[in-house]
Amino acid sequence: MNVVLIGANGTLGRAVHTALSERGHMVVTASRTGADIHVDITDPESIRAMYEAVGAVDAVAVAAGSVPWRPLGELTVQDVRGGLEGKAVSQIELVRQGAARLPAHASFTLITGILAREPLLTGSVAALVNGAVEAFVRAAAIELPGRQRINAVSPTVFEESLGVYGDTFAGFDAVPVRRAANAYVKAVEGHRTGEIFLVE
Numbered sequence: 001m002n003v004v005l006i007g008a009n010g011t012l013g014r015a016v017h018t019a020l021s022e023r024g025h026m027v028v029t030a031s032r033t034g035a036d037i038h039v040d041i042t043d044p045e046s047i048r049a050m051y052e053a054v055g056a057v058d059a060v061a062v063a064a065g066s067v068p069w070r071p072l073g074e075l076t077v078q079d080v081r082g083g084l085e086g087k088a089v090s091q092i093e094l095v096r097q098g099a100a101r102l103p104a105h106a107s108f109t110l111i112t113g114i115l116a117r118e119p120l121l122t123g124s125v126a127a128l129v130n131g132a133v134e135a136f137v138r139a140a141a142i143e144l145p146g147r148q149r150i151n152a153v154s155p156t157v158f159e160e161s162l163g164v165y166g167d168t169f170a171g172f173d174a175v176p177v178r179r180a181a182n183a184y185v186k187a188v189e190g191h192r193t194g195e196i197f198l199v200e
């Protein structure tokens with residue numbers, strides 16, 4: 001299949017790129033820097049240009065998205081809006097535009113995370129955004145045109161990212177990022193839709 005992978009240079013994206021390539025898929029990478037195609041998924045016009053450039057791909061896989069990590073008492077309304085834009089509205093816009101452009105068999109694989117189900121200090125915006133994306137996935141699955149499918153991968157923290165998050169995830173069982181990448185293979189190659197693939 002031809003897959004456009006957004007965020008292919010990140011910790012998760014590199015692993016997803018490897019896993020999909022090993023399965024024989026043709027992966028076109030997209031991000032703000034250092035990818036085949038430039039895209040800023042917070043900008044709808046940039047998403048439109050990306051779809052123009054990639055043409056009728058069979059699958060869209062997202063391994064990008066950013067949210068602020070701040071104590072509730074320090075959150076600003078800009079933090080909340082920034083988190084929603086950075087991971088929820090951006091992914092929803094990829095689906096909204098892609099649904100109208102991609103073939104009837106196309107699939108969308110979005111990214112959420114464990115904060116949707118386990119609260120953590122400083123993680124309220126991440127929780128909000130992950131929960132929003134998961135609710136969207138379930139609802140969009142029954143409205144997508146043709147046989148288009150949509151799923152989300154919802155991992156716990158990656159072993160490879162523990163250094164970044166310090167003690168934030170103390171007591172959580174981290175997983176190797178390749179396990180999350182495998183969930184993308186399941187989502188892209190499988191037949192399921194409207195599901196949240198937990199990786200923990």
Ligand SMILES: NC(=O)c1ccc[n+]([C@@H]2O[C@H](COP(=O)([O-])OP(=O)(O)OC[C@H]3O[C@@H](n4cnc5c(N)ncnc54)[C@H](OP(=O)(O)O)[C@@H]3O)[C@@H](O)[C@H]2O)c1
Pocket residue numbers: 006007008009010011012013030031032033034039040041042063064065066087111112113114154155156157158159161
């Ligand atoms: N790391 C973990 O333990 C973990 C666990 C569960 C879920 N997640 C989720 O997985 C996703 C990826 O995490 P990660 O740790 O792999 O992040 P990362 O290493 O920072 O990589 C993020 C990737 O996304 C791209 N990107 C960021 N913002 C973008 C934008 N607006 N438009 C287009 N591309 C953009 C980045 O490239 P450019 O900067 O060049 O655009 C980069 O390739 C996030 O949504 C995160 O919440 C991560």
